[in-house]
Amino acid sequence: MTETRPTRGEGAASSADGRPVTEVAVGVIIRPDGSFLLAQRPAGKPYAGYWEFPGGKLETGETVAHALARELEEELGLDIVASEAWRVLEHDYPHAYVRLHFCKIHNWRGEPVGREGQAFRWHAPGGAIDPAVQPLLPAALPVIEWLAAELPR
Numbered sequence: 001m002t003e004t005r006p007t008r009g010e011g012a013a014s015s016a017d018g019r020p021v022t023e024v025a026v027g028v029i030i031r032p033d034g035s036f037l038l039a040q041r042p043a044g045k046p047y048a049g050y051w052e053f054p055g056g057k058l059e060t061g062e063t064v065a066h067a068l069a070r071e072l073e074e075e076l077g078l079d080i081v082a083s084e085a086w087r088v089l090e091h092d093y094p095h096a097y098v099r100l101h102f103c104k105i106h107n108w109r110g111e112p113v114g115r116e117g118q119a120f121r122w123h124a125p126g127g128a129i130d131p132a133v134q135p136l137l138p139a140a141l142p143v144i145e146w147l148a149a150e151l152p153r
């Protein structure tokens with residue numbers, strides 16, 4: 001598993017205008033047919049009802065890979081065998097300035113279960129975004145474009 005531990009040395013701990021950065025580990029879980037897993041944010045969280053790639057915030061001292069494995073087990077009951085650091089994206093929301101560490105996952109054990117009562121859905125690669133998974137979080141949208149750009153033409 002790729003180990004990335006964001007520290008003061010590796011990425012700014014605050015945004016350009018001084019907001020604290022919330023580090024988030026996000027899983028792009030991809031099946032052999034290229035479909036990927038999206039989940040709906042449960043009630044009680046900012047942007048409840050929006051769709052996203054599953055994941056969550058790093059706890060103090062935690063690596064991205066460890067946070068990802070913990071969150072995907074907690075939220076979906078998946079046992080992550082391997083994850084691969086892929087892209088990092090920062091987004092300034094009214095509720096938080098987030099740094100999203102997107103990791104690709106091709107190797108896991110188990111079938112997803114919405115342990116927090118959340119809906120989830122496998123989305124086909126390429127083509128239009130399924131209305132069933134809208135609205136998407138603003139900072140999840142580029143990921144779908146990155147995945148589509150990797151498809152053979």
Ligand SMILES: Nc1nc2c([nH]c(=O)n2[C@H]2C[C@H](O)[C@@H](COP(=O)(O)OP(=O)(O)OP(=O)(O)O)O2)c(=O)[nH]1
Nearest residue numbers: 024026045052053054055056057096098137139140
């Ligand atoms: N998981 C996930 N979070 C995303 C995506 N895009 C995006 O902007 N975010 C933002 C939304 C939130 O501000 C933050 C994730 O925090 P969260 O509240 O879901 O984290 P968590 O599960 O650890 O929450 P909690 O412990 O506070 O309940 O990242 C995405 O695709 N997946």
